[in-house]
Amino acid sequence: MLEVRELTKSFSGFTAVNQASLTVAEGDIHAVIGPNGAGKSTLFNLITGHLIPDSGEVTLKGERLTGLAPHAVVRRGLGRSFQRISVFLRMTVWENVQIALVAKDAREFCFWKPLQNEKEKIAQLLETVRLEEEAKVVAGELSYGKQKQLELALALAGEPRVLLLDEPTAGMSPRETEESILLITKIVKERGVTLLFTEHDMNMVFGIANRISVLHHGAVIASGTPDEVRGNHAVQEVYLGRPTH
Amino acid sequence: MPRRHLLLAAAVVALLALLPLSGSTYLLYLFTQVLIFVLFATSLNLLIGYAGLVSFGHAAFFAIGGYGCAILLRSYGVPLLLAMPAALVMTAVFATLIGALCVRLTSYYFSMLTLAFGQLVWAVVFKWRSMTGGDDGFLRIVSPSWIDTPASFFLFTLVLVTLAMVALWIVAHSPLGRTLMAIRENQVRAGFLGVHTRRVQLVAFIIAGTFAGLAGALFALFNRSIFPDSAWWLQSAEVLIMVVLGGMNSFFGPAVGALTLILLGRLTLELTAFWPALLAIILIATLFFFPSGIAGLLKARGRR
Numbered sequence: 001m002l003e004v005r006e007l008t009k010s011f012s013g014f015t016a017v018n019q020a021s022l023t024v025a026e027g028d029i030h031a032v033i034g035p036n037g038a039g040k041s042t043l044f045n046l047i048t049g050h051l052i053p054d055s056g057e058v059t060l061k062g063e064r065l066t067g068l069a070p071h072a073v074v075r076r077g078l079g080r081s082f083q084r085i086s087v088f089l090r091m092t093v094w095e096n097v098q099i100a101l102v103a104k105d106a107r108e109f110c111f112w113k114p115l116q117n118e119k120e121k122i123a124q125l126l127e128t129v130r131l132e133e134e135a136k137v138v139a140g141e142l143s144y145g146k147q148k149q150l151e152l153a154l155a156l157a158g159e160p161r162v163l164l165l166d167e168p169t170a171g172m173s174p175r176e177t178e179e180s181i182l183l184i185t186k187i188v189k190e191r192g193v194t195l196l197f198t199e200h201d202m203n204m205v206f207g208i209a210n211r212i213s214v215l216h217h218g219a220v221i222a223s224g225t226p227d228e229v230r231g232n233h234a235v236q237e238v239y240l241g242r243p244t245h
Numbered sequence: 246m247p248r249r250h251l252l253l254a255a256a257v258v259a260l261l262a263l264l265p266l267s268g269s270t271y272l273l274y275l276f277t278q279v280l281i282f283v284l285f286a287t288s289l290n291l292l293i294g295y296a297g298l299v300s301f302g303h304a305a306f307f308a309i310g311g312y313g314c315a316i317l318l319r320s321y322g323v324p325l326l327l328a329m330p331a332a333l334v335m336t337a338v339f340a341t342l343i344g345a346l347c348v349r350l351t352s353y354y355f356s357m358l359t360l361a362f363g364q365l366v367w368a369v370v371f372k373w374r375s376m377t378g379g380d381d382g383f384l385r386i387v388s389p390s391w392i393d394t395p396a397s398f399f400l401f402t403l404v405l406v407t408l409a410m411v412a413l414w415i416v417a418h419s420p421l422g423r424t425l426m427a428i429r430e431n432q433v434r435a436g437f438l439g440v441h442t443r444r445v446q447l448v449a450f451i452i453a454g455t456f457a458g459l460a461g462a463l464f465a466l467f468n469r470s471i472f473p474d475s476a477w478w479l480q481s482a483e484v485l486i487m488v489v490l491g492g493m494n495s496f497f498g499p500a501v502g503a504l505t506l507i508l509l510g511r512l513t514l515e516l517t518a519f520w521p522a523l524l525a526i527i528l529i530a531t532l533f534f535f536p537s538g539i540a541g542l543l544k545a546r547g548r549r
Contacts, residue, residue, distance in 0.1 A: 050433070071438075079437075086434045088431055099427040099435075108445050109420075111419045112416075
């Protein structure tokens with residue numbers, strides 16, 4: 001479904017992502033893990049067109065995404081959330097979702113008609129991410145966890161075939177983390193979305209992913225089922241440190 | 246809230262339609278000018294208030310519309326009902342070319358580029374004597390007889406400005422208007438929702454420019470002349486002040502700003518020679534004490 005081939009990206013001499021390749025099959029829940037600074041966010045930004053790679057390419061169902069502007073990547077069926085929350089802070093939750101639906105239906109150039117109030121669609125999305133109570137709240141006034149839920153709603157509004165979530169539980173309390181893991185798993189299964197995500201919480205990763213890729217110094221050092229990755233020596237060295245004897 | 250504004254606006258239009266009954270030429274001239282600047286300021290606010298794009302060169306389109314209409318009318322003998330739409334098409338074409346370059350940049354760079362293009366338009370108007378009359382101005386513009394009196398021209402302006410304001414209201418409350426606000430809030434996020442952000446901003450730039458062109462065409466007909474000053478950056482600054490003074494967070498704010506600035510200007514000119522100093526003080530007070538402008542102040546009152 002989503003094919004990442006030998007992506008490389010350097011920032012003034014520092015190679016953040018180095019010949020990274022991975023394959024995400026349809027219906028997969030695929031996690032990208034790695035220590036801090038391993039290049040996870042950069043890899044995501046390369047896949048979604050936010051950054052342009054020095055070399056390598058990304059294809060979605062055989063269609064090349066590399067070199068396309070973000071809006072064009074989204075139109076081809078890829079949705080994303082951001083590690084650092086990125087919603088429309090001065091608009092209400094309702095308006096946030098409304099604008100996402102306008103974009104999804106490519107109605108952003110429509111200037112001769114009033115804005116539609118698609119009550120059912122918006123309410124349904126808010127219900128999916130459990131924000132129905134907060135519809136009229138200004139996004140900037142939501143708690144951190146709820147802003148993350150809104151972030152998810154914005155990514156889902158585009159009805160993506162592949163969803164990329166960058167650290168969906170970053171900054172959450174253990175309870176919030178568990179709740180959002182359950183929520184994300186439920187949504188992904190219900191909607192049949194293919195999921196690629198980065199995560200620092202290993203319980204979450206091994207709890208829901210069926211494929212895991214490990215990133216270290218910008219390179220993919222292992223990729224496989226959770227059991228394969230757990231048993232991989234290189235991964236053990238990265239996470240547990242090299243044996244001293 | 247917005248519905249109340251619309252009712253109020255409709256009442257104002259109805260009252261204005263009765264103005265010719267007053268028989269006062271002074272009032273008719275004054276309010277014709279106010280109406281033209283209401284449209285000019287509201288068109289600019291589509292960029293500033295809704296899109297968050299601060300243009301310092303909006304007068305360029307005012308001038309293009311004004312000169313375009315005037316030149317077609319006088320130099321080429323095109324009838325008004327054809328010259329005016331043609332001038333608007335011309336303004337839209339220029340807005341497309343200039344806008345396509347300007348929206349590639351953001352924040353200060355966008356503002357500086359609009360300023361540069363504004364000055365470029367001024368320079369062309371100033372130097373192209375054979376076509377525009379240069380700094381002598383383009384004079385003796387003759388309107389057809391049916392809008393030849395102060396009252397008939399006022400009503401003509403009232404009809405066109407009302408229609409244009411309705412159109413701008415629809416744009417501001419359309420999916421495009423909402424998308425502009427989203428881009429203003431968070432351009433990266435809007436892009437990742439699938440919005441072609443630059444193209445949406447360009448469409449807004451063209452719409453704003455074209456309506457400024459309509460205001461310019463009316464202005465040229467009203468004065469029966471037009472001068473290079475109409476493209477000069479001070480003209481852009483004046484309309485920008487109207488927007489800030491009236492309040493850019495509200496659709497009718499700039500209209501209130503245009504009315505206030507013109508009335509205040511008239512009043513003080515009769516009383517004192519210190520209008521520019523007074524204007525500066527008003528502007529400073531606005532920015533410090535009520536940054537949402539007069540409209541923001543009224544809104545806060547209403548809530549209390």
